[in-house]
Amino acid sequence: MKREHNGGITRRDLMIVGAATAATYAFPKVAYGQANVEAPASGEALKALDASLKSEVSFTVNGTARDIAVDNRTTLLDALRETLQLTGTKKGCDHGQCGACTVSVNGRRINSCLTLAVMHQDDEITSIEGLGTPDDLHPMQAAFIEHDGYQCGYCTPGQICSAKATLEEIRAGIPSHVTADITGPIEASDDEIRERMSGNICRCGAYSNILAAIKDVKGQNA
Amino acid sequence: MRAFSYERASSPQAAAQAAMARDNAKFIAGGTNLLDLMKLEIETPTHLVDVNGLGLDTIEETDAGGLRIGALVSNTALAADERVRRDYGVLTRAIVAGASGQLRNKATTGGNLLQRTRCPYFYDTNMPCNKRAPGTGCSAIEGFSRSLAAIGGSDFCIATYPGDMAVAMRVLDAEIETVDPDGETRTIPIADFHKLPGETPEVENELRPGELITAVTLPASVGGRHFYHKVRDRSSYAFALVSVAAIVNEDGTGRVALGGIAPKPWRDETAEAEMPNGASAVMRRLLADAKPTEENQFKVPLAERTLAAVLSEAKG
Ligand SMILES: Cc1cc2nc3c(=O)[nH]c(=O)nc-3n(C[C@H](O)[C@H](O)[C@H](O)COP(=O)(O)OP(=O)(O)OC[C@H]3O[C@@H](n4cnc5c(N)ncnc54)[C@H](O)[C@@H]3O)c2cc1C
Numbered sequence: 283m284k285r286e287h288n289g290g291i292t293r294r295d296l297m298i299v300g301a302a303t304a305a306t307y308a309f310p311k312v313a314y315g316q317a318n319v320e321a322p323a324s325g326e327a328l329k330a331l332d333a334s335l336k337s338e339v340s341f342t343v344n345g346t347a348r349d350i351a352v353d354n355r356t357t358l359l360d361a362l363r364e365t366l367q368l369t370g371t372k373k374g375c376d377h378g379q380c381g382a383c384t385v386s387v388n389g390r391r392i393n394s395c396l397t398l399a400v401m402h403q404d405d406e407i408t409s410i411e412g413l414g415t416p417d418d419l420h421p422m423q424a425a426f427i428e429h430d431g432y433q434c435g436y437c438t439p440g441q442i443c444s445a446k447a448t449l450e451e452i453r454a455g456i457p458s459h460v461t462a463d464i465t466g467p468i469e470a471s472d473d474e475i476r477e478r479m480s481g482n483i484c485r486c487g488a489y490s491n492i493l494a495a496i497k498d499v500k501g502q503n504a
Numbered sequence: 505m506r507a508f509s510y511e512r513a514s515s516p517q518a519a520a521q522a523a524m525a526r527d528n529a530k531f532i533a534g535g536t537n538l539l540d541l542m543k544l545e546i547e548t549p550t551h552l553v554d555v556n557g558l559g560l561d562t563i564e565e566t567d568a569g570g571l572r573i574g575a576l577v578s579n580t581a582l583a584a585d586e587r588v589r590r591d592y593g594v595l596t597r598a599i600v601a602g603a604s605g606q607l608r609n610k611a612t613t614g615g616n617l618l619q620r621t622r623c624p625y626f627y628d629t630n631m632p633c634n635k636r637a638p639g640t641g642c643s644a645i646e647g648f649s650r651s652l653a654a655i656g657g658s659d660f661c662i663a664t665y666p667g668d669m670a671v672a673m674r675v676l677d678a679e680i681e682t683v684d685p686d687g688e689t690r691t692i693p694i695a696d697f698h699k700l701p702g703e704t705p706e707v708e709n710e711l712r713p714g715e716l717i718t719a720v721t722l723p724a725s726v727g728g729r730h731f732y733h734k735v736r737d738r739s740s741y742a743f744a745l746v747s748v749a750a751i752v753n754e755d756g757t758g759r760v761a762l763g764g765i766a767p768k769p770w771r772d773e774t775a776e777a778e779m780p781n782g783a784s785a786v787m788r789r790l791l792a793d794a795k796p797t798e799e800n801q802f803k804v805p806l807a808e809r810t811l812a813a814v815l816s817e818a819k820g
């Protein structure tokens with residue numbers, strides 16, 4: 283499926299605009315109630331209040347500089363998917379429990395649903411779209427295809443970003459819960475890989491094939 | 505999520521001032537607990553003060569031979585630090601027993617200490633909860649309490665402190681350094697940092713309004729063998745039902761603190777004097793005042809068996 287960028291408004295766009303509008307309208311009441319401030323009398327004060335709820339932020343995504351203006355509430359996940367239309371990163375639980383939204387920020391994997399876009403000024407973000415392209419797959423993407431590391435595919439972008447980081451973290455000597463000797467070098471054993479991938483849930487249960495894919499890439503690097 | 509304004513603080517004291525200047529402001533560090541709770545409207549700050557980028561993200565050696573861990577050091581960086589792995593193994597073990605790789609990359613030392621309970625009723629805004637909405641009552645005492653506190657609770661709240669890192673810091677006698685809006689600094693021993701619920705379960709720690717955690721210090725290494733055993737419903741990526749942080753010396757003496765069983769990391773120096781006499785001797789004292797519910801009474805023998813497993817591993 284390809285999204286249209288011809289200026290025509292899709293049903294989905296309409297829903298997004300609708301949600302944004304509702305949020306803007308709903309705000310003053312909520313904010314006054316919460317902060318106990320007087321309701322601004324003038325339109326100017328209302329505009330200032332409204333402006334205080336939005337921010338501009340600049341970061342790079344997959345090597346491209348991006349400047350965006352967002353409602354402060356926007357998570358990095360929503361900024362990628364909704365603002366920048368990079369829909370490869372998936373929203374699963376939206377509470378840091380499933381790992382579908384995993385991306386890399388400054389070389390470290392994180393859950394993009396539990397961080398605000400405005401907190402990423404000057405950061406370097408890599409999403410699944412930045413790993414490879416259909417014609418030039420990242421080895422981890424190729425291995426997931428080769429080993430059937432998915433069924434429905436929804437968790438797959440997060441799994442792949444996490445899998446790549448898992449091998450990097452083992453190589454960097456970052457210990458895990460199953461590391462027997464935390465002062466020595468770490469073997470990329472099956473147990474190590476499984477433990478480090480436990481933040482990525484797969485409802486289809488493709489775990490054994492995901493493990494096979496990661497081991498395959500580990501072998502290629504050795 | 506409720507709308508909020510946002511600012512990046514320019515120094516620790518400026519952050520404390522910014523938080524103090526508004527009624528309903530909060531610091532945000534990794535965001536992994538705060539944003540979760542804001543999405544559910546359990547936390548509803550109207551202003552966020554971002555404390556990343558204040559230079560509080562380094563680990564330095566202290567004159568006393570210990571370590572000063574900046575409040576913004578990530579859980580991953582702390583667990584992986586060579587000095588921590590070598591001299592404070594219980595801390596590395598506790599951190600990597602918690603959350604997931606992604607979360608530990610974002611979670612910070614200060615934020616981890618302040619993470620809020622995982623009581624299911626605290627999370628369910630349709631249910632009474634004295635911690636979330638003071639005065640509404642506690643749904644857990646007569647409800648599902650399997651995961652909750654068996655000791656240290658009150659008639660107002662039986663929530664546990666859910667974290668792992670702080671349990672290890674408790675056996676290590678860590679201290680928490682803070683700065684307030686006037687620039688005054690103070691040091692709080694971790695034993696005094698988390699509070700029991702009493703009649704005010706919404707007050708969870710010693711921090712005053714606007715006070716920012718700047719660092720956690722560890723005294724010089726005390727040697728010994730370090731253990732963190734965490735018992736949970738699945739073998740990874742779950743909160744503790746019971747956890748044991750322990751340092752065991754050659755002669756059988758040592759230190760022990762429990763997690764997952766109380767509103768704060770649970771340690772009693774007179775109970776741990778019993779360590780050479782075995783796990784049941786320790787637990788008879790440490791959990792003497794336990795008041796478990798029917799659903800969580802299993803935690804008392806479970807804590808003893810977990811310590812017994814640690815002690816036998818230390819011998820072996
Ligand atoms: C799915 C999931 C599973 C998890 N599993 C575990 C687990 O098994 N074990 C475990 O221990 N934890 C677990 N956690 C919790 C995790 O460890 C915490 O969310 C994290 O440590 C919080 O750190 P943070 O920097 O993200 O805090 P934030 O969310 O940024 O802040 C938390 C609180 O601390 C305050 N704060 C932050 N920094 C400071 C400071 N310097 N001074 C004063 N106040 C400050 C904030 O205002 C906020 O109230 C889990 C979390 C999730 C989402």
Ligand code: SF4
Nearest residue numbers: 623633634642661662
């Ligand atoms: S145990 Fe505490 S957090 Fe849980 S419902 Fe009762 S008051 Fe709320």
